[in-house]
Amino acid sequence: MRTKILSSKLFSSILQSDNARTKLAIRNIIGSLFVKGGSVFISLLLVPLTIKYVNATQYGIWLALSSIIAWFSFFDIGLGNGLKNKLAEALAKDNKELAKTLVSTTYAILCLLVVAFVVIFLVVHHFVNWSSVLSLPASMEPELRNLISLVFVLFCLQFVLQTIVVILTAHQQVSTASFLSFLGNLLSLAIIFILTKTTEGNLLYLGLAFSATPLVVYFFSSVFYFKTRYKLIAPSFKSVNFSYSRTLMGLGVKFFIIQIAAIILYQTTNILLLKLYDADEVTSYNINYKYFGIITMVFSIVMSPFWVAFSDAYHKNDIPWIKQTINKLLKIWGLIAVGGLLMLLVSVPVIKFWVGDSVRYSLHAGFAMWLYFISSSFGSIFVFFINGTGKVFLQFLTSILAPILFIPLAIFLGRYLGQAGLIYSSIICNVYGIFIAPLQYRKIIQQNATGVWNK
Structure with missing residues (x-):
């Protein structure tokens, strides 16, 4: 902790300025140092706690599955980075109407992508033998099918709701965006701790603990920010304009x-x-x-x-x-x-x-x-x-x-x-x-x- 404080003071002394943009960047850096330090500490606690709840083999299965599904995050076709740049530009020009259109259109495109993902998944899931694909005993097939279905559905919802992180970043609220991730990890830690005290090791519960917690954080954060600070750019159906999809996806791709x-x-x-x-x-x-x-x-x-x-x-x-x-x-x-x-x-x-x-x-x-x-x-x-x-x-x-x-x-x-x-x-x-x-x-x-x- 002392090292982080000294580091933040050192960076602040170099970046010191009366410029509001620089002061905001310094606050974000210092905030991120503490938040990400907390996230690392929680991740260190999560590993032994999770292995204690299930076992090393089941934990390995979970890591493999979550890694495979995490690859789908790249299939936003770069929309996140596209929105970040275009929204930041609109905000710099104080064009709230354009900002609202960009946000609404991004949510709409992501929802369409999720529908496509679900259709493809339903077709593939019906024919794939997951225990064979993952080289696991055939007896685990029913458990794996339920786990994969649950995690995939929750991931699809997160795929859309995590857009609030991009919006916060575009508003130069990087440390706040990092704090949402920290809250998700902290909530996962609390739930898995409770599971160790109340249930036997269960992969389905483990998947729910890891996949649902960020979803809860992103959902309530979205509701809070769109009802308060970002009310003027909150997504709405009437503000969706797919003619901006080329602008968002062109840079995003x-x-x-x-x-x-x-x-x-x-x-x-x-x-x-x-x-x-x-x-x-x-x-x-x-x-x-x-x-x-x-x-x-x-x-x-x-x-x-x-x-x-x-x-x-x-x-x-x-x-x-x-x-x-x-x-x-x-x-x-x-x-x-x-x-x-x-x-x-x-x-x-x-x-x-x-x-x-x-x-x-x-x-x-x-x-x-x-x-x-x-x-x-x-x-x-x-x-x-x-x-x-x-x-x-x-x-x-x-x-x-x-x-x-x-x-x-x-x-x-x-x-x-x-x-x-x-x-x-x-x-x-x-x-x-x-x-x-x-x-x-x-x-x-x-x-x-x-x-x-x-x-």
């Missing part, structure tokens, strides 16, 4: 492709390591990734308010604020990079203490991972600005090319440099964030961006 490309890169790394070496090397990579991933976790908390803040400033033509903020974020990045270097210096004994001698770890692989995270964090400063402006066509193009380049490059470098070779390949394939995004930022700020630089 680009974000969707960018997200999918990033996921493919990470998942491919695990597969390539398995093919080139063995499962132990995959474990080693993931331990390395999680250890140095602290760099990104901390920096992402700092960066989280600035996507929408940059959008607001850009559409109000507040160029001086954008320049000052970028420079201040670069200073914070420098401090975090130095902190990451200290993590590298002590990585061998720390990782040994954490996981023991059973996992292989090399300082060379650690250096490569440190370089990967600090370079991607550097790029994120400029990428967040560009995402806020909506000029993501160049990023969209490079995200398509990156996975194609990554695989042959990773195989080549991996054979000669091992795990570090694959990490270096990821760094090279992040050419947009490290090199192109800063250049595009400069062109946009200097108002001489043309062609693909301005799309």
Whole structure:
């Protein structure tokens, strides 16, 4: 807790300003530090409590199922990010009527997508033998069918209701949006604790505890905000205008492709390591990734308010604020990079203490991972600005090319440099964030961006 307070004071001292937008960003950063710290603590408590309620095998089944269903969240076709940008732009121009239309249309499109999901699910669910698909005993089939049906229906409802998080973010209320997630986790913890005292281990109850709690939080939060603070932009049938779907989905699809490309890169790394070496090397990579991933976790908390803040400033033509903020974020990045270097210096004994001698770890692989995270964090400063402006066509193009380049490059470098070779390949394939995004930022700020630089 003391470390978080010191960190928040340090970031505040660098970002200090009389500008209202900066003050709001600082409040969001400090709030997110506490909220996300609480969420991490709750997640640590949830694991042993859940395993105690069911068992390690059933918990593994739940994780596998929830991971599969979570992939459907990407099938909003990037609508969330599309709404975030367009709503932030409408709010910056104080166009409440347009904001209401965008919100209403997004809800309508999401509802149509949910109907399509349910129809597809009903057809697939009728024919699929889930115990066979998941390589589980046939005796579990009835339980699995009920569990999957329940979780899928609740997920579909959450798919629509979680739009309130996007709306809060567009209003630069990032810490509040994070707090909703914290409340969902806290409610899950309370329900599972009660289940351990009142019932025997049951996968259906477990699925209900994890899937229904965020739904409850999002539903009541939506009712509260649309009745109070966001009453003027609350969704309504008469404000639905599907002619805006192209505006929302056009930008959203680009974000969707960018997200999918990033996921493919990470998942491919695990597969390539398995093919080139063995499962132990995959474990080693993931331990390395999680250890140095602290760099990104901390920096992402700092960066989280600035996507929408940059959008607001850009559409109000507040160029001086954008320049000052970028420079201040670069200073914070420098401090975090130095902190990451200290993590590298002590990585061998720390990782040994954490996981023991059973996992292989090399300082060379650690250096490569440190370089990967600090370079991607550097790029994120400029990428967040560009995402806020909506000029993501160049990023969209490079995200398509990156996975194609990554695989042959990773195989080549991996054979000669091992795990570090694959990490270096990821760094090279992040050419947009490290090199192109800063250049595009400069062109946009200097108002001489043309062609693909301005799309």
